[in-house]
Amino acid sequence: MKPALLLNASYEPLSIVDWRKAVTLLWLGKAEVLVAQEREVHATHQSITLPSVLRLLRRVRIPRRRVHFSRNNIYRRDGYCCQYCGDRFNGADLTFDHVLPKSRGGDTSWTNIVTSCQPCNRRKNSRTPTEARMPLLTQPYEPRWWPFSAGAGNLEEHPEDWKPYLWT
Ligand SMILES: [Zn+2]
Known part of the structure; x- marks a missing residue:
């Protein structure tokens, strides 16, 4: 039996639950x-329809x-x-x-690290994007947690009907 995606009442993904847990939540009216x-x-x-996506009330x-x-x-955040x-x-x-080179006091954090190919990394060297005239395509940020960010799971491996709920 397939597991179900459990959403909070606010529609944000909470976790992946097995069908027994999913059915229990429905039985309890939760x-x-x-x-x-x-x-x-x-x-x-009675027969119970198993949920693929369920939402807490x-x-x-x-x-x-x-x-x-x-x-x-980091690569995943930046879409490789x-x-x-x-x-x-x-x-x-x-x-x-x-982004701000380490040698200049830049830290190793979500907001100062970006994905780079090796030629660009060499070209930029220990300069800022402005000095190197290499503007960033997107500002680095800390990504929001969602159930699969923790593991190596690839979105493509999850059921098609979960997808609309994973990107909200
Ligand atoms: Zn590049």
Whole structure:
């Protein structure tokens, strides 16, 4: 049985739950089905449609979760595109660049690190984007947490009917 995507009452993705947990939430009247799966589960006198996406009826407050700061998550944030020339690369051909160079006091953080291809990284060297005349395509930022940012999961591997809810 396929797991379900659980959304908060505010529609933000909370977690992925197995079908038993999903059905329990529905039975308890704590959630509603937004998208149903094709298959049904037969209980004693009734059949239950399994949800593929369900939403809590009351918003739960969750502590702010942060995306793990890592090389791969930086590449993912930037869509595997060099933030100087805009070309797309494989992870192996990418590196990360300190926008304000480390030698000038730049820190290693979400807001000072961008994805860069190796030629752009060499060309920029220890200059700022302004000095190097290499404007950034997007300003670096800390990405918002969502259920798959924690793992290596690729969005393409998740059910088609989850997708509209993952980008909101
Ligand atoms: Zn480049």
